[in-house]
Amino acid sequence: xxxxxxxxxxxxxxxxxxxxxxxxxxxxxxxxxxxxxxxxxxxxxxxxxxxxxxxxxxxxxxxxxxxxxxxxxxxxxxxxxxxxxxxxxxxxxxxxxxxxxxxxxxxxxxxxxxxxxxxxxxxxxxxxxxxxxxxxxxxxxxxxxxxxxxxxxxxxxxxxxxxxxxxxxxxxxxxxxxxxxxxxxxxxxxxxxxxxxxxxxxxxxxxxxxxxxxxxxxxxxxxxxxxxxxxxxxxxxxxxxxxxxxxxxxxxxxxxxxxxxxxxxxx
Ligand SMILES: [Zn+2]
Numbered sequence: 001x002x003x004x005x006x007x008x009x010x011x012x013x014x015x016x017x018x019x020x021x022x023x024x025x026x027x028x029x030x031x032x033x034x035x036x037x038x039x040x041x042x043x044x045x046x047x048x049x050x051x052x053x054x055x056x057x058x059x060x061x062x063x064x065x066x067x068x069x070x071x072x073x074x075x076x077x078x079x080x081x082x083x084x085x086x087x088x089x090x091x092x093x094x095x096x097x098x099x100x101x102x103x104x105x106x107x108x109x110x111x112x113x114x115x116x117x118x119x120x121x122x123x124x125x126x127x128x129x130x131x132x133x134x135x136x137x138x139x140x141x142x143x144x145x146x147x148x149x150x151x152x153x154x155x156x157x158x159x160x161x162x163x164x165x166x167x168x169x170x171x172x173x174x175x176x177x178x179x180x181x182x183x184x185x186x187x188x189x190x191x192x193x194x195x196x197x198x199x200x201x202x203x204x205x206x207x208x209x210x211x212x213x214x215x216x217x218x219x220x221x222x223x224x225x226x227x228x229x230x231x232x233x234x235x236x237x238x239x240x241x242x243x244x245x246x247x248x249x250x251x252x253x254x255x256x257x258x259x260x261x262x263x264x265x266x267x
Contacts, residue, residue, distance in 0.1 A: 050089035064126035139230040149198030156207040164236040171229035174216035
């Protein structure tokens, strides 16, 4: 375990670096489609009916969900108005940002919720490239900051078990429990108390398996060569069957050379 602690700190990224992520060197992702002449579609989002507009061609090119609903003779295709009553306005704003600028930017967010909600939307919309970029962003964030019990709780309530986001959050949470067990944590008494109160609340949830969590934490603790889940990018990516990042030429960036910094307890 000692060696993985070392790796953890060595690879910690400075804060300014982990927000805007681009994993792809695949030029097809960077091509700007010709959409300037395309009609404008209005998206009406959430209970508050917040309205966003976007070029129809861009929505269709970038998002399988909109490709289906805007090209099949539906009411939406005829009116260029799509209602998304169950979605969150902030999250849809990130979606618009991604389809226009091809990046993931959570600079102002000091917890994982915005990224997690965006991931859920990316999965619902069938956007694997966005999912993988959000996954990378979450991994960098959770290498710097501990996965909080409240984040795990949200995942258990909102994300299905086979989803990579569900797997990463639970795996990283267990890995970090081993870190705490070894005292490799910088945090105040208050932060520790809040964390443990959060874990107590989590253990009350039916969907959370405390025994599995402890078993996994012990496994990480006993394995001196354990690699933290947040460093195993492609393990939590989604790709067409048989493909990986490297096979598609979407190689990872080189080894992080960010400042050495201990992992933080809170955001
Ligand atoms: Zn991958």
